[in-house]
Amino acid sequence: MPEKKQDAYQEFIKGLWRDNPVFVQVLGMCPMLAVTNSAMNALVMGGATFFVLVASSFFVSSLKNWIPKQVRISTYIIIIATFVTVTDFTLEALMPKVHKELGAFIPLIVANCMILGRQEAFAARNSVRFAVVDALGMASGFLFALFSLGAVRELLGEGALFGYKLFSENFEPWVIMILPPGGFITLGLLLLFFNWLKERKDRLAQQLDQMEIEAP
Amino acid sequence: MNDKDPRLLVQPSPLLKQEMTTAQTMKDLLYALLPATLAGIWLFGLGALLVIVASVLGAVLTEWLFSPGDQRWQRLLDGSGVLTGLLLGLTLPPALPLWMAFLGGVVSIGIGKVIWGGLGHNLFNPALVGRAFLLATFPNAMTTWSVQASGEGFLLWYPSNFALPFMQPHYDTVSAATPLGLMKFEQQPTPLVDLALGNSAGCIGETSGLLLLAGGIYLLLRRDIDWRIPVGILLSAALFSGVLYAIDTVRYPDPLFTLLSGGLLLAAFYMATDPVTSPLTPRGAWIFAIGIGLLVVLIRLFGGFPEGVMYAILLMNAATPLIDRYTQPRVFGKE
Amino acid sequence: MKVSEPGSSRLVATLGLAGLLSGLIIVSVFEATLPTITAYKAKVLQEAVFKVLPGSTQLQRLVYRDGRLTPVEEVGKGEEFVFGGQDAQGVLVGYAIPGSGPGFQDTIRLLYGYQPKQRKVVGMEILESRETPGLGDKIYKDAEFVSNFDALSVEPEIVTVKRGAKAAPNEVDAITGATISSKAVVRIINQANQQWLQRF
Numbered sequence: 001m002p003e004k005k006q007d008a009y010q011e012f013i014k015g016l017w018r019d020n021p022v023f024v025q026v027l028g029m030c031p032m033l034a035v036t037n038s039a040m041n042a043l044v045m046g047g048a049t050f051f052v053l054v055a056s057s058f059f060v061s062s063l064k065n066w067i068p069k070q071v072r073i074s075t076y077i078i079i080i081a082t083f084v085t086v087t088d089f090t091l092e093a094l095m096p097k098v099h100k101e102l103g104a105f106i107p108l109i110v111a112n113c114m115i116l117g118r119q120e121a122f123a124a125r126n127s128v129r130f131a132v133v134d135a136l137g138m139a140s141g142f143l144f145a146l147f148s149l150g151a152v153r154e155l156l157g158e159g160a161l162f163g164y165k166l167f168s169e170n171f172e173p174w175v176i177m178i179l180p181p182g183g184f185i186t187l188g189l190l191l192l193f194f195n196w197l198k199e200r201k202d203r204l205a206q207q208l209d210q211m212e213i214e215a216p
Numbered sequence: 217m218n219d220k221d222p223r224l225l226v227q228p229s230p231l232l233k234q235e236m237t238t239a240q241t242m243k244d245l246l247y248a249l250l251p252a253t254l255a256g257i258w259l260f261g262l263g264a265l266l267v268i269v270a271s272v273l274g275a276v277l278t279e280w281l282f283s284p285g286d287q288r289w290q291r292l293l294d295g296s297g298v299l300t301g302l303l304l305g306l307t308l309p310p311a312l313p314l315w316m317a318f319l320g321g322v323v324s325i326g327i328g329k330v331i332w333g334g335l336g337h338n339l340f341n342p343a344l345v346g347r348a349f350l351l352a353t354f355p356n357a358m359t360t361w362s363v364q365a366s367g368e369g370f371l372l373w374y375p376s377n378f379a380l381p382f383m384q385p386h387y388d389t390v391s392a393a394t395p396l397g398l399m400k401f402e403q404q405p406t407p408l409v410d411l412a413l414g415n416s417a418g419c420i421g422e423t424s425g426l427l428l429l430a431g432g433i434y435l436l437l438r439r440d441i442d443w444r445i446p447v448g449i450l451l452s453a454a455l456f457s458g459v460l461y462a463i464d465t466v467r468y469p470d471p472l473f474t475l476l477s478g479g480l481l482l483a484a485f486y487m488a489t490d491p492v493t494s495p496l497t498p499r500g501a502w503i504f505a506i507g508i509g510l511l512v513v514l515i516r517l518f519g520g521f522p523e524g525v526m527y528a529i530l531l532m533n534a535a536t537p538l539i540d541r542y543t544q545p546r547v548f549g550k551e
Numbered sequence: 552m553k554v555s556e557p558g559s560s561r562l563v564a565t566l567g568l569a570g571l572l573s574g575l576i577i578v579s580v581f582e583a584t585l586p587t588i589t590a591y592k593a594k595v596l597q598e599a600v601f602k603v604l605p606g607s608t609q610l611q612r613l614v615y616r617d618g619r620l621t622p623v624e625e626v627g628k629g630e631e632f633v634f635g636g637q638d639a640q641g642v643l644v645g646y647a648i649p650g651s652g653p654g655f656q657d658t659i660r661l662l663y664g665y666q667p668k669q670r671k672v673v674g675m676e677i678l679e680s681r682e683t684p685g686l687g688d689k690i691y692k693d694a695e696f697v698s699n700f701d702a703l704s705v706e707p708e709i710v711t712v713k714r715g716a717k718a719a720p721n722e723v724d725a726i727t728g729a730t731i732s733s734k735a736v737v738r739i740i741n742q743a744n745q746q747w748l749q750r751f
Binding site: 081 | 565570573583588591
């Protein structure tokens with residue numbers, strides 16, 4: 001990116017909200033739908049992705065001048081896969097129960113197109129500082145999305161949050177919410193909500209423009 | 217014929233005025249369902265009425281909430297929301313907590329219809345979407361059947377009806393198994409007379425076979441529904457289960473039992489025939505109907521659930537666009 | 552930007568170096584975490600065995616070789632095995648037999664304890680299952696159903712009956728609304744019994 005003023009705050013907020021990887025770009029759907037049946041699973045998955053994305057972005061950006069263009073994708077994948085494997089083993093040792101529930105989805109972080117996408121689209125073309133800020137923003141956005149889905153699903157599906165029952169013992173759980181269809185339905189409704197927010201904002205901005213034109 | 221014959225009217229087509237409107241069709245369907253609904257309320261008591269009212273209310277309120285301001289009345293008055301709510305209510309167990317029935321109505325219209333763009337745009341039958349959601353969400357409550365009051369206790373209501381929203385219901389009536397459940401898990405057939413008159417446990421509106429049939433025939437006479445669909449479903453289900461019955465008379469039920477038990481009649485006449493979610497061409501309608509008939513028998517006899525009508529219709533709903541595409545008549549003069 | 556074409560040796564070297572570094576990192580992390588992981592797995596297994604065999608405090612793996620049960624350290628690939636549970640004095644309490652089979656949704660894996668002297672099943676634990684939450688998952692969440700297997704006669708073959716109808720020592724009260732899952736558990740145990748009982 002030549003001679004464009006970069007603002008670290010903007011780069012961060014871009015990933016967290018404006019270009020949120022899940023709600024706006026609709027990337028990383030596989031872990032999004034598969035492991036968000038409880039807030040804890042969602043948080044651990046988000047944390048694992050967070051670590052992999054930030055670490056990979058840092059390395060890819062620092063090494064960008066040494067990596068020949070022809071083999072860049074394979075090198076990125078090696079870097080990402082290394083961090084994923086490290087995360088996998090560490091989680092299995094530290095949190096065996098959660099690791100068992102997340103199962104195959106930790107290794108599958110390698111295939112999360114959001115991560116490779118950030119390397120190719122951003123980390124490989126920007127300074128280390130901005131690459132890390134961008135990764136932090138995107139990873140936080142992903143974590144935020146996973147957590148909102150996981151929280152809603154656990155709240156309705158078990159009447160609990162992080163395993164703590166929030167309602168009386170008589171709460172009738174919405175079984176569908178912790179099954180795969182619940183993931184699809186909740187994600188769809190969340191996307192609907194975010195699109196509605198965006199549309200409303202655009203409409204307000206348009207009205208504002210109109211008013212400025214009418215009253216010079 | 218005189219040139220100036222005043223009886224000769226010249227006007228652009230269409231020359232025949234169609235009296236059938238959406239609202240009229242919906243009204244016919246409601247009339248046709250009335251006997252079976254009343255029978256359900258008579259058999260299962262006032263609790264059943266409350267369940268139906270709750271699901272209709274859920275459907276209608278959602279329709280109202282998500283319609284553009286200037287179309288609200290028009291959309292409510294076309295009756296499709298009420299019909300969806302009623303159909304959903306008829307497929308629910310009578311002792312279901314009212315808040316669940318209400319939620320079912322909300323999901324039927326919200327996820328089954330409005331989200332697709334409203335009446336005419338939905339891929340799946342809205343009432344069945346609501347029911348599928350409820351069955352997956354509250355498997356316990358949706359499969360607890362109460363013994364029916366059989367007219368003795370018309371004023372009967374179930375304490376479980378009044379469970380607080382989000383809370384579990386408490387059942388204190390004796391629960392019963394549906395004829396299909398008895399057949400599947402205990403190989404115990406129910407007498408056909410009971411099935412025809414509605415003297416068995418089950419969903420509110422599915423038990424009285426004869427009244428459902430009568431309503432269906434009314435609809436056929438009024439030409440509100442495509443006759444190929446109910447005929448195709450019932451024939452193929454009867455044939456398929458007849459073949460299986462011929463192979464093993466103990467394990468498999470006889471064809472009449474297949475036709476009269478569960479929600480097959482209700483679904484064949486009132487749900488599968490939804491013009492929005494069934495194929496347009498006659499050939500397509502046959503494929504659609506035969507597919508449903510086969511799937512029903514397959515799911516009932518070899519699947520995990522005792523009843524498969526709902527999933528059979530939803531599956532064939534999903535296949536409808538494909539069927540429509542492959543059964544389109546050839547344009548005249550083209551290869 | 553002008554791109555100079557790097558030679559293929561440069562490409563190979565880059566990838567090779569990246570692979571080498573990556574391998575080094577992975578191996579060191581693997582070595583560091585391995586003890587914790589194996590210890591945890593062993594603990595989980597032990598707890599399950601001791602739970603289905605009340606009274607046992609030690610376990611050994613037994614494989615069926617040449618017509619008799621042989622204690623082994625490591626079970627070979629594809630070999631069938633059971634766990635022998637012993638009490639503190641080293642006296643055999645019974646066997647913990649692993650079994651698996653199709654449930655309502657996916658394979659159910661379970662472990663059950665068998666006492667050869669009384670010819671009874673004395674405990675059952677579901678290790679892995681994906682039965683419907685709220686219905687089928689009662690095969691391990693419903694204490695009443697699990698307690699069916701605390702003293703269950705294996706002769707004649709175990710059968711499932713409607714809840715509350717249990718009359719004979721070889722009958723299991725099924726879970727209302729989850730008949731298929733209940734029957735699956737019993738079927739898995741019966742199959743494993745057929746395979747193992749005459750070997751003890």
